[in-house]
Amino acid sequence: MGKFIYSIFLILALSLLAFSQEKHNSGEGLVIYKIEMDADEAIQLLKANLEAQQILIIDVTNPAAPLSNNSKIFKDFDKLGVDFIQNFLVTSMTTLYKLFTIDPNAMVLSPWVISVYQYEDDDYTYIVRTKSHILLKGTKHKEVEKAVLELEKRIDQAIQDMI
Numbered sequence: 158m159g160k161f162i163y164s165i166f167l168i169l170a171l172s173l174l175a176f177s178q179e180k181h182n183s184g185e186g187l188v189i190y191k192i193e194m195d196a197d198e199a200i201q202l203l204k205a206n207l208e209a210q211q212i213l214i215i216d217v218t219n220p221a222a223p224l225s226n227n228s229k230i231f232k233d234f235d236k237l238g239v240d241f242i243q244n245f246l247v248t249s250m251t252t253l254y255k256l257f258t259i260d261p262n263a264m265v266l267s268p269w270v271i272s273v274y275q276y277e278d279d280d281y282t283y284i285v286r287t288k289s290h291i292l293l294k295g296t297k298h299k300e301v302e303k304a305v306l307e308l309e310k311r312i313d314q315a316i317q318d319m320i
Contacts, residue, residue, distance in 0.1 A: 186291050188309075190284040190316050196241040196275040199282040199319065203273065206315035207247060212308070215268050216246045242274040247312070255304040263301045266292065271312065284316050 183189065192199055207214060221242050224231050246268035256263040272285045290309060293302045 183285075186288050188286050188288060188313065190320075192282050192284060192316075192319055193280055194282055194319075195280075196273060196282045199275075199284065200243065200273055202319045203245070203271070203284065203315065206318045207245070207312070209318075210311040210315045211251075212247050212249050212311060212315065214245055214247055218244045218246065220244050220272070238277045240275050240277040240279070242272065245271040245273065247271060249308050249311070252304050252308045256301055260296070260298040260301045263293065263296075263298070263305070266305060269308070269312065271316075286312055286316075 194202075204214060219225075219242060221239070228235075247270075248268045253264075253267055256267070266289045269289060270287065273282060274285075275282045286309070288309065290302055290305045293305060296302055
């Protein structure tokens, strides 16, 4: 019985490792969430949760539109099997104010992007955001770095409230 349980554990561990390497091996600058729900439902919850965190949605875009609109040129566009994708461009008035009044160069970080996508025939939706504070490494304006970290924390909370 012990070998059976060990075998099951090993199979699960290898499956999780394969999943993390396949879909989550995108580098240190990204935070990736995997949520068990349909993308349409995830979007509605995400919008409400961002609003609750006082994060403004400036725009919603389809980052794959240029590729899908030119599928004759990019014939293997559908190879990845992504059924749905949207980018939310978001910002925070308080964060913007701090950036603008302390280090206007940091305004390049705004708007922040949150990507939401779902693979064909998948029960999970993936939500990805950047760790934009990494771009501020070495800044002399610690207040700006602190403001960006605080915004990232609020974005994470909006996503984690969906789980």
